[in-house]
Amino acid sequence: MNWSRREFMGFGAGAFCGATFAQGAGGNMTEADFKTYQTQRRQKLWGLLGDLPERREPTAELLRTEQRDGYRLEHLVLYLNGNEPVPALLLIPDNLREPAPGMMYIHWHGGDYAAGKTELLNGTRVMEPYAPVYAEKGIVALAIDSWCFGERMPYPDKGGQGESDTFKEMLWKGQVLWGMMMFDEWQALNYLVSRPEVDASRIGSFGISMGSTKSWWLAALDERVKCCIDLCCLTDYEALIETEGLRRHGIYYYVPSLLKQFQAHDINALIVPRPHLSLNGREDGLTPPGGVERIRDHLLPLYKQYGKRDDCRVELFDCGHEELPEMRTIVLEWLDRHLVNG
Numbered sequence: 001m002n003w004s005r006r007e008f009m010g011f012g013a014g015a016f017c018g019a020t021f022a023q024g025a026g027g028n029m030t031e032a033d034f035k036t037y038q039t040q041r042r043q044k045l046w047g048l049l050g051d052l053p054e055r056r057e058p059t060a061e062l063l064r065t066e067q068r069d070g071y072r073l074e075h076l077v078l079y080l081n082g083n084e085p086v087p088a089l090l091l092i093p094d095n096l097r098e099p100a101p102g103m104m105y106i107h108w109h110g111g112d113y114a115a116g117k118t119e120l121l122n123g124t125r126v127m128e129p130y131a132p133v134y135a136e137k138g139i140v141a142l143a144i145d146s147w148c149f150g151e152r153m154p155y156p157d158k159g160g161q162g163e164s165d166t167f168k169e170m171l172w173k174g175q176v177l178w179g180m181m182m183f184d185e186w187q188a189l190n191y192l193v194s195r196p197e198v199d200a201s202r203i204g205s206f207g208i209s210m211g212s213t214k215s216w217w218l219a220a221l222d223e224r225v226k227c228c229i230d231l232c233c234l235t236d237y238e239a240l241i242e243t244e245g246l247r248r249h250g251i252y253y254y255v256p257s258l259l260k261q262f263q264a265h266d267i268n269a270l271i272v273p274r275p276h277l278s279l280n281g282r283e284d285g286l287t288p289p290g291g292v293e294r295i296r297d298h299l300l301p302l303y304k305q306y307g308k309r310d311d312c313r314v315e316l317f318d319c320g321h322e323e324l325p326e327m328r329t330i331v332l333e334w335l336d337r338h339l340v341n342g
Helices: 005-010 014-023 031-047 116-122 131-137 158-170 177-195 210-221 237-242 264-269 291-305 324-340
Strands: 059-068 071-079 086-093 102-107 138-146 198-208 227-231 276-281 312-317
Touching: 014 276, 031 071, 031 264, 059 138, 071 131, 071 177, 086 131, 086 177, 102 177, 102 210, 116 138, 131 138, 131 324, 138 177, 138 291, 158 177, 158 198, 177 198, 198 210, 198 324, 210 227, 210 264, 210 276, 237 291, 264 291, 276 291, 276 324, 291 312, 312 324
Parallel strands: 102 138, 102 198, 198 227, 227 276, 276 312
Antiparallel strands: 059 071, 071 086, 086 138
């Protein structure tokens, strides 16, 4: 199927994919056409992320290794962006059966600027740590400090000011903080799949809050992410505007001209038909429940069309911005099904 520039630019993924591919309403889009469409939209999404660094092969420096309960922990410095080094942690389970599944573990915001990558080991105030889970299940996990977090805080003890100043300086330079964050996660993914312990065909992404949004963005931007799991931040942008919720998200979250091209369901449609689990709270101001349902109702027909209806699960729980025990149970089942035994 060939589209004119006007046709392509005029279609939102909702109109194009939902009507023709998923519903078959007056259209004849094949799976091949849909994949072509996804590729073109993926390029468009990358194009909204500002002036990005040169794409180069990432390199790593091993600082030290320590043995923990059930896993070996490598403390690394990754060179990803040509601007500043990126501290990272790599968790390698003791019971590793090579090649093993890999996980891009993406930390939250939560105002915990000093924590960053150590969330993998310590969890957050709303979520227990996942390091023991990955160790037990034989999953190699990589976590980096995002821009402005952990060892990359611009000013000690002034995390909010550092984030704000970084956003503004980047904007002056034609860069977008969110774009630079996603570029680093993408480069870290390149590093993870290069590790000899890792099965590059079994890569997952996981995060809560800011890490949640990064998880589904990364899966949308790169098909190598075979299993996307996100907690407490599947946000429909229009619903957020309608509920006057923009103030609830940090400044890092906002991408110039995004809504001219994409809604959240359009970005998530780029993950189809790869497994996608999203768990959110009905009382969470970051994720208006009507918007979560809107995204769900857009995605499920697409997965059904692919014969993968059970590979998409978008749920709401009676909670706020937190992981409940029943949510953890679902995550563990999803990991077993789509990464460990996938």
